[in-house]
Amino acid sequence: MKLPCELRQAVTTPFSETLKNATWADHESAEGESYLAELMGGRLSEHEYGEMVSQHYFAYIALDGLSRQLADHPVAGRFVFPELYRERALERDLATIYGPSWRSRIAPSKATRTLVARIHQMADWPSGYIAHHYTRYLGDLSGGQFIRMELQKIYGYGTGGGVDFYIFDGLGSLPRFKNEYRARLDELELDDRERQRMIREVKLAYQLNTEVLAELLHVVKTAA
């Protein structure tokens, strides 16, 4: 029997590809956020860059905390890689940017508190956890590498603090790791309804992360 074209595509397209295609417009909104344009254009002070690093810190405490919690879960645990954990790297970055008293300078924004609350809600829903994990980590391993190179040029950071967040030395080859990660997405045993639910959560994850960036520009402008 010959299957109709869309059905054939649905049967043969790996889930990782479906997920990327279904959410790429949301990625474009995140990538196009003005804070990133200002940052990449070298128009922000080091402390204004630190505003984003601070928000990352709170988001990754939540995300990495959930990873630790789910490490033994048969489905979610396949996406837990301690080499990805970012808290220590972010602490080094914050110490470099703000000095030893960095802890007293940082606080989660309203948008970050919303994102963190949503991440905590994923504790009982493995696909939802994977949705947030994918949105952050595959991004950090992709466009994040470009961001790192630009930040190094702008602020003159080496290693040991500043942009350690984007350095994943423990992973080996990043393209190989990303391929392995996508293979794990493809192996997820999800029916169509659950796939659609997960795609919706990735879209929400993009939106919540974009709102964090949008709020940052507001904070930076108000301070100026």
Ligand code: HEM
């Ligand atoms: C200056 C900002 C950004 C640039 C230049 C950028 C660029 C890119 C590029 C070129 C890719 C494709 C890499 C590949 O196919 O291997 C990518 C993938 C990705 N980015 Fe971004 N990105 C940016 C910001 C973001 C942000 C803010 C997020 C999330 C909040 C994000 C999440 C992702 C994800 C999840 C992927 C993986 C898509 C997939 O292969 O399934 N990116 N990015």
